[in-house]
Amino acid sequence: MTKELQENVCREETFKRLHEKYATELHNYLYYKYGETCNPDDKTQDAFIKLWENCKKVVLSKARAFLYKVANNNVLNDIKHHKVVLRYRSEKPADITREDPEFLMQKEEYFRKYQQVLAKLTEEQRVAFLLNKVEGKKH
Structure with a gap:
């Protein structure tokens, strides 16, 4: 070599x-x-x-x-x-949730109660509440 x-x-x-x-x-x-x-x-x-x-x-x-x-x-x-x-x-990820089924049930139950309480409010109270909490308005 x-x-x-x-x-x-x-x-x-x-x-x-x-x-x-x-x-x-x-x-x-x-x-x-x-x-x-x-x-x-x-x-x-x-x-x-x-x-x-x-x-x-x-x-x-x-x-x-x-x-x-x-x-x-x-x-x-x-x-x-x-x-x-x-x-x-x-790519858009699949609609798979990694949340606990119990949490999802509690979430649905909470939303139902929320809707019931909103329905009991008067129109003025509901509008004021939604403007404040949902849209973030001050007055």
């Missing part, structure tokens, strides 16, 4: 040299392709972390391609996730 194939990026000096050589280049690539919204600083850093985690598997000659592929996939995954979030945000 040649020396290049034997040398992986697990050596600290090699990894540092790769970071100095490709970090700015990778950041600029992500910024140009996807803009500031993809957060190219974080994606660049994540790609180097992934490279360090897989340093024994990645040979030095393939390190640049690995970094670009990982960073690009991270951005595409974020975009796909954002689309899913937007789709679910635009």
Whole structure:
């Protein structure tokens, strides 16, 4: 085997040299392709972390391609996730209540009593009460 194939990026000096050589280049690539919204600083850093985690598997000659592929996939995954979030945000949730059935029964009973008390009031009292409580009028 040649020396290049034997040398992986697990050596600290090699990894540092790769970071100095490709970090700015990778950041600029992500910024140009996807803009500031993809957060190219974080994606660049994540790609180097992934490279360090897989340093024994990645040979030095393939390190640049690995970094670009990982960073690009991270951005595409974020975009796909954002689309899913937007789709679910635009959908109207089902009319499912998470309230206790007993609470719902008490609510209905309270509303019936409220209607009965309102019916017993005179017209002037009812209008004054509704204007004050429902519409928030002072006088």
